[in-house]
Amino acid sequence: MKPSLASRVVLATLAWAAALIMVFPILWMLVTAFKTEGQAIAIPPLLIFTPKLRSFFDATQNAGYLLFALNSVIVSVGATVLAIAIAFPAAYALAFFPGKRTEFTLMWMLSTKMLPAVGVLMPIYLFLKNVHLLDTRLGLVAIDTLMNLPIVVWMLYSFFKDIPHxxxxxxxxDGVGPRQQMIHLLLPLAGPGVASTALLSVILAWNEAFWSINVTASHAGTLAAYIARFSAPEGLFWAKLSAASVLAVAPILVFGSLTQRRLVRGLTFGAVK
Amino acid sequence: MAKLLLEKVEKRYEGFHAIKGVDLSIDDREFVVFVGPSGCGKTTLLRMIAGLEEISGGDFSIDGVRANDIPPDKRGLAMVFQTYALYPHMTVAENMGFALKMAKVPKAEIERKVAHAAEMLQLDKVLARRPKALSGGQRQRVAIGRAIVRNPKGFLFDEPLSNLDAALRVQMRTELVKLNKQLETTMIYVTHDQVEAMTMADRIVVLNGGIVEQVGSPLELYHNPANLFVAGFIGSPKMNLLQGVVSARDDAGADVKLDDGGSIRVAAANIAAAPGLRVTLGIRPEHTALAADGEIGGTADFVEHLGNETLVYVRRPGEAQMIVKADDLAGVRMGDPVRMKPQPARAVLFGPDGKALLRREFHLR
Known part of the structure; x- marks a missing residue:
């Protein structure tokens, strides 16, 4: 039965309202980024104003945006490359040489993601301090790699399972060794899957905020730490904070939408085949 | 050169005893077929020989060297899979040359070997194609070609023809046998199809429930099945099995009184049965004739006209159905009463334990 016009209108209105409520903070952030500080705190809020790029200038000029952005790129790509390099052979072994403990191992790896990160903040902070990796890109790469490793292993494992053993x-x-099998057979055959896994890993590492804020400062901070700095001692500068947030979110948003098709296909690959 | 020896070879999975002590010797250049129903362990046994499954017990040796712990790539054997397992992202030529390339064989030599194998298998025109663009038969040949270029000591085939259509299967059957003679290598071939086994094998190994039921040439298995399982498995249509009791015994044979009346003569020199023993009498449909003076009676339940022969399915009250291979112009119709006459010199006997009670020498004319 085709729903009546009235019910369709109600449904559409509800859906649009829900979508608008969810996306409103981000839209408001985008709008605020083009205001001056005075306009940003005006009550009632200004809806019509002359957009200015002043806040973007302030946010990047004095706060070293480029360094943080560079850190974000290095950390997310570095952590992804490292995670795939470690997870690839692990997933190969789990998928093609399953043993009695394979299932347990997989579940155990995933279970580490159930632990709240803050629960291990102290030991990891002290560890990084003692090995002199606090506020270094290497330290953050190591943490992000380990944070994403379970998910990367799981994803690669499920892609490998789809390849006929x-x-x-x-x-x-035929005498082809494990390393050659991985490079010449598994990599090309699971190529799309590896690409989706890498994309997801980059996005997760880019957005990771907890560790970035807690174990880095001015040297290795990523864009997440960069945003956090704007709510710091000087008080809140809404326009500048919004501009910084837009600058932090924009690259991964663009990257994500460009690769969306591949990402969705990769994530649903095993499920809907 | 590859002489394979299996001694008390076992395979145990958790809670499942797949192979229960197999003794088998396979000679150089021999074409051996493992045949049996699904789940009998034939593929497992082949994979153990290939090195893809660990051997849980017993010894396996290649040319006198214990091979239980030798990894698959060092055994010098090549395997052709049921699904062909071609590398989908490589061309036919790349597929065939891949193992050599990985072994760092000079490029010119790879090309020469691939070209030679391609010519032998009539693949020279499709060398640049990917597996996706090939027919089933061509894919099958690429898989064989991939094995040939490595010049292995022996070939292992795991049901390689089961994904092909009937006509192609018959053609590939003869090609594989020719290849065996041409390459002069040992071949082990796994199938569930007893026709494939009969037509291709030098020797057949009949497996059932993880044990070897019988090893022998196709004709040996056909004429002298060692037990009821082999009797029922080899031959199409199936051997007729009739219940009865040995009523008389002399130097030239024995008389068996069937449960539904009628006495049948079994002519054979050495029958290990004394009068009074309950036996199962086996007689093939092609060794049973329709005759007015036949010892066994029944009703024609169903008549199949195959052209070169006619199969008559005979219903007997309270007894198992019998099949008779009759003359194509016998004129039997459904519902007709018939009488059947087995050839005494072709009937076989099995004891209460299902084992054969006689073995005939047969001579090819």
Whole structure:
């Protein structure tokens, strides 16, 4: 039965309202970024004003945006490359040489993600301090790698499971070693899956805020730490904070929407085949 | 050169005993077929020989060297899978040359070997294609070609023809046998199809429930099945099995009184049965004739005209159905009463334990 016009109108209105409520903070942030500080705190809020780029200038000029952005790129790409390099052989072993403990190992890896990160803040902070990796990119790369490793292993594992195991068995009988199998067979065959996994890992590392804020400062801070600085001692400067947030969110948002198709396909690959 | 020896080979999974002590010797250049119903362990046994499954017990040796712990790539054997397992992202030529390339064989030599194998398998025109663009038969040949270029000591085939259509299957059957003679290598071939086993094998290994039921040439298995399982498995249509009791015994044979009346003569020199023993009498449909003076009676339940022969399915009250291979112009119709006459020199006997009670020498004319 086709729903009546009235019910369709009500449904559409509700849906749009829900979407608007959810996206409003981000829209408001975008709008505020183009205001002056005075306009930003005006009550009632200004809806019509002349957009200015002043806040963006302030946010980048005095706060070293480029360094933080560079850190974000280095940390997220570095952590992704490292995580895939470690997870690839692990997923290969789990997928093609399953043993009695394979399932347990997979569950155990995932279970580490159930622990609240703040629960291990102290030991990890002290550890990084003692090995002199506080506020270094290397330290943050290591943490992000380990944070994302379970998910990366899981994703690669599920992609590998979709590859007929006879293909690798044929290679084994033909004298092709594990390293060659991974490079010449698994990588090309699971290419789209590896790409989706890498994309997700980059996004997760880019958005990671807890560790970035807590174990880095001016040297290795990522854009997450950069935003956090604007709510610091000087008090709140809404326009500048908004501009900084826009600058932090924009790159990954653009990146995400460009790769969206691949990402969605990768994430649903095993589920809907 | 590859002489394979299996001694008391076992495979145990958790809670499942897949292979229960297999003894088998496979000679160099021999074409051996493992046959049996699904789940009998034939593929597991092949994978153990390939090195893809660990051997839980017993010894396996290749050319006298214990091979239980030798990894698959060092065994010098090549395997062809049921699904072909071609590398989908490589061309036919790349597929065939991949193992050599990984072994750092010079490029010119790889090309020469691939070209040679491609010519032998009539793949020379499709070398630049990907597996996706090939027919089933061509894919199958690429898988074989991939094995040939490595010049292995032996080939292992895991139901390689089951994904092909019937006509192609018959053609590939003869090609594989020719290849065996041409390459002069040992081949082990796994199938559940007893026709494939009969037509291709030098020797057949019949497996059932993880044990070897019988090893022998196709004709040996056909004429002298060692037990009821082999009797029922080899031959199509199936051997007729009739219940009865040995009523008389002399030097030339024995008389068996069937449960539904009628006495049948079994002619054989050495029958390990004394009068009074309950036996199962086996007689193949092609060794049973329709005759007015036949010892066994029944009703024609169903008649199949295959052209070159006619199969008559005979219903007997209270007894198992019998099949008779009759003359194509016998003129039997459904519902007709019939009488059947087994050839005494072709009937076999099995004891209460299901084991054969006689073994005939047969001579090829």
């Amino acid at each position: 006879e293909i690798l068995e044929a290679a084994r009988v």
